[in-house]
Amino acid sequence: MQTDEAGGSVQNEVSLPKKVAVVYSDVKREYFVNEEDYLTEEDADVYAGDVAQHISKMGIEVASFACDNQITDNLKKYAPDMALNLVDSIRGDTSLGSSVPGLFEVLHIPYTGAGVLGWSLGTNKFLMYQLMRSNGIPIPNHQLVSSSSDMIDPNLRYPLFPKLNIEHSSIGIANDSICENERELRAKLKDLIVKHKQPVLVDEFIAGIEVTSAVLDGLNTKVYTVQRKTGGETKDDVMTFDKKWRNWQNIGYEKFDAPGLREHVKKAFDVLKMSDYARIDVRIDHAGRFYFIDRRDRYGHRYE
Incomplete structure (x- = not known):
């Protein structure tokens, strides 16, 4: 078995499908609780x-289908050899997205991306953290909170970084996300919980840089890592929602590598039950230590 410079293994070729269905989110503004959520899928x-x-x-041969209440009938009628799953939410709810690979399973349609379990894990950062930690993958110290008045673990050290437990795509991440004290943290928690109506994962903020690793797990499994250059709107190069979705033209990419990073990324890919492709985000502190902070295995967005 051959290997390549991206750390991949080259396997035997397989034949391409003759007929493919591209399935994507059915997006209507009324499905989403706020404008940020809608913007990521519009x-x-x-x-x-x-x-x-x-x-x-x-x-x-290819056809595209919105994942609406006609999707089952449309797939049965079209009868694809495989489906490319670009769905990110059902009626604006990310947690319902795991039903889509379930539908493909019921209809016996091979599909791309994570299965039901992997998809479900991707909608719960706290659970992902527990799985990674138990498998020796480094993560920040953290706490899950459901109310802005919850007691904060006194062992957590400021600055702290609250983020939505379910959502990805930098939703809720802004210039005030790095909280230097309890007053700032309480204000940010209240804003996130009221606006997005979901628990918040509070991390110890890892000062340093942030890199993102793309994993392509197919005929030639590869890991590509880059550091996204965002222009420094917030210290330590945090990827805010505005940078990713409103000012994405200003993002630059620089190839990055560090000893051991590729192996940790591959391990996280397996532990979190991802399949075919994924993106894994990692903070790296000034001493060069890794802290895995998120994963993304759905590419239904233009700027992800």
């Missing part, structure tokens, strides 16, 4: 169309 149909166009150029 172009889901456009992105799916772009993907379908590339598939068509490979000589493969």
Whole structure:
């Protein structure tokens, strides 16, 4: 078995499908509790169309379908050889997304991305943290809170970094996300919980840099890591929502590597039951220590 510079293993080739369904989120403004959530998915149909166009150029028959109340009938009628799962939410609810791979399983349609278990894990950062820690993957010290008045673990050291437990895509991350004291933390917790109506994971903030690793687990399994250069709106190069979604043209990418990082990324990929492809975010402190902070295994967004 061969290896390549991205740490991948080259396997035997397989034949391409003849007929592919691209399935994407059915996006309507009324489905989402706030504008930020909606903004991350409003172009889901456009992105799916772009993907379908590339598939068509490979000589493969392809059709795109919104994951609405007609999706089962549409898939049965189209009868694809496989489905490309770009769905990120059902009626605006990310936690319902695990039903989509379940649907593919029921219909006996091979599909891309994580299965039901892997998808479900991806909607609970706290649970992901426990799985990674128990498998020797480094994570920040943290606490899950459901109310802005919850007692904060006195062992946590400021600055603290609260983030939504379910949502990804930098939703809720802003210039005030690095909290230097309890007053700032309480204010941020109240804002997140009231606005997004979900628990919040409070991390010890890891001063340093943030890198993101893309994993492609197919014929030629690879890990590519980059540091995203964001222009320094917040200290320590935090990827805020505005940077990612409103000012994405200003983001630069620089290839990054560090001893042991690739192996940790592959281990996290397996532990969290990801499949085919994923993105894993890591903070690296000034001493070069890794802290895994998030994963993303759904590419239904243009700027992710």
